[in-house]
Amino acid sequence: MNNTTQPIVRMQQLNKHFGSLHVLKHIDMQITPGEVVVVIGASGSGKSTLIRCINGLEEFQSGFLEVDSNELRPYGKSSEALQTIRTEVGMVFQQFNLFPHLSVIDNITLAPMKVRGWSRTDAVEAAKRLLERVGIADQADKYPSHLSGGQQQRVALARALAMEPRLMLFDEPTSALDPEMIGEVLDAMRELAKEGMTMVIVTHEMGFAREVADRVVFIHQGEITEEGPPEKLFDTPQHERTQSFLARVLKH
Amino acid sequence: MEVNFQFDWLAAFESIPHLLPGIPWTLLISFGGLAIGFFIGIFFGLLRISPLRWLRWPAIFYVEVFRGTPILVQVLFIFYGLPQILGGPINALVAGIAAIAVNSGAYISEIVRGSVQSIERGQGEASLSLGLSRTQAFRYVIWPQAFRRMIPPLGNQAIISIKDTSLFSVIGVGELVRQGQIYIATTFTALEVYFMVALMYLAITWTLSIVLRQLELRGLAGQ
Numbered sequence: 001m002n003n004t005t006q007p008i009v010r011m012q013q014l015n016k017h018f019g020s021l022h023v024l025k026h027i028d029m030q031i032t033p034g035e036v037v038v039v040i041g042a043s044g045s046g047k048s049t050l051i052r053c054i055n056g057l058e059e060f061q062s063g064f065l066e067v068d069s070n071e072l073r074p075y076g077k078s079s080e081a082l083q084t085i086r087t088e089v090g091m092v093f094q095q096f097n098l099f100p101h102l103s104v105i106d107n108i109t110l111a112p113m114k115v116r117g118w119s120r121t122d123a124v125e126a127a128k129r130l131l132e133r134v135g136i137a138d139q140a141d142k143y144p145s146h147l148s149g150g151q152q153q154r155v156a157l158a159r160a161l162a163m164e165p166r167l168m169l170f171d172e173p174t175s176a177l178d179p180e181m182i183g184e185v186l187d188a189m190r191e192l193a194k195e196g197m198t199m200v201i202v203t204h205e206m207g208f209a210r211e212v213a214d215r216v217v218f219i220h221q222g223e224i225t226e227e228g229p230p231e232k233l234f235d236t237p238q239h240e241r242t243q244s245f246l247a248r249v250l251k252h
Numbered sequence: 253m254e255v256n257f258q259f260d261w262l263a264a265f266e267s268i269p270h271l272l273p274g275i276p277w278t279l280l281i282s283f284g285g286l287a288i289g290f291f292i293g294i295f296f297g298l299l300r301i302s303p304l305r306w307l308r309w310p311a312i313f314y315v316e317v318f319r320g321t322p323i324l325v326q327v328l329f330i331f332y333g334l335p336q337i338l339g340g341p342i343n344a345l346v347a348g349i350a351a352i353a354v355n356s357g358a359y360i361s362e363i364v365r366g367s368v369q370s371i372e373r374g375q376g377e378a379s380l381s382l383g384l385s386r387t388q389a390f391r392y393v394i395w396p397q398a399f400r401r402m403i404p405p406l407g408n409q410a411i412i413s414i415k416d417t418s419l420f421s422v423i424g425v426g427e428l429v430r431q432g433q434i435y436i437a438t439t440f441t442a443l444e445v446y447f448m449v450a451l452m453y454l455a456i457t458w459t460l461s462i463v464l465r466q467l468e469l470r471g472l473a474g475q
Binding site for chain 1: 372374375377378379380381382383384385388392393396397400
């Protein structure tokens with residue numbers, strides 16, 4: 001890691017509440033360009049909420065958050081900074097969230113055309129290259145419902161990449177998939193990591209985390225309990241919470 | 253009691269040419285009113301889901317008033333009541349179309365609201381995460397999906413409104429029931445004529461049902 005590069009995400013003392021529930025507690029986190037960060041933790045620990053704060057799908061109540069020098073303020077409703085952030089940060093969701101009324105190609109070209117103002121020809125050309133890259137070039141004219149879960153998630157990845165993001169967020173990208181389809185999605189993500197994409201990944205796939213992560217962050221009840229390189233965190237976890245979590249998930 | 257009646261088929265058939273002139277009126281009032289009601293429905297339906305309370309409130313008021321009062325009272329109010337305010341008579345056809353418009357508009361605004369709100373949250377989130385503005389997300393992602401879901405309940409509303417026009421015989425507009433009443437006044441063949449009137453409504457609503465089913469099938473094919 002190059003210490004002279006500016007972090008692409010800076011989070012300081014970030015707090016988030018859902019009503020009386022304190023879901024994120026004093027989160028400090030920095031992400032350097034090119035880094036792959038995997039966030040792990042039990043369900044309900046706040047890990048999804050954490051990455052959803054980065055592109056403003058969740059608002060936070062106090063603290064500092066800056067993404068690529070655009071500052072998001074607490075209670076940040078739609079602002080210009082948020083709009084800029086969303087064009088630079090891509091996201092892949094657990095439930096894919098493809099647009100069911102649009103063909104695969106139209107799913108991918110919508111945002112580049114409407115947000116970036118690309119011509120249809122350029123957008124389609126770029127979309128086809130992306131579909132090839134995720135290995136489903138032959139499905140361009142189908143509708144999402146005609147694809148398998150694994151294919152849908154790869155389309156969702158291509159759709160996010162079409163905006164040429166500087167940072168990619170993954171919110172449990174394989175949790176809704178049948179076991180035999182998890183591999184193809186992880187492969188596509190692995191490729192992306194190799195190409196140097198900055199990625200923040202929430203996942204339960206510990207083997208994958210160990211393999212691709214530069215850093216693993218363990219969250220427990222809204223707090224970052226422990227973080228470090230994967231070998232260190234998985235093999236010699238320091239904190240008792242981390243140890244018991246890993247003991248539970250690695251047993252399976 | 254001795255039951256002794258005969259259905260006079262000849263009288264039924266003879267009534268047809270006298271009833272047919274009612275059909276264009278029935279269709280004009282129904283579809284004219286529904287077309288306007290559709291735009292009223294979209295307008296108030298979207299106000300209803302606005303994040304701003306002062307925009308939601310008039311929409312709630314509108315729906316409550318026109319859904320909560322009988323359409324017969326609404327058309328009587330428009331035809332006999334409004335002229336006292338406007339200072340001049342209102343054409344019965346205009347009154348009929350207006351009644352269908354404001355009445356179906358209230359129901360359609362609930363259809364619009366329900367359909368838009370039924371679209372999964374993730375659709376909007378995915379749109380926003382791609383950098384689309386809220387307006388773009390609505391226009392390109394939410395609305396087209398919501399519109400497909402509106403087709404079946406809109407068809408239902410159209411059928412209800414077509415039947416509602418029968419009430420407008422009371423303001424003398426020459427729709428199907430009115431034509432039947434006029435004809436019966438000279439022939440006294442109520443049984444046969446109202447049977448034929450019913451058949452004609454059925455022909456209209458049945459045709460509409462078939463068209464709607466085709467639309468639904470085509471709408472689903474794209475998903």
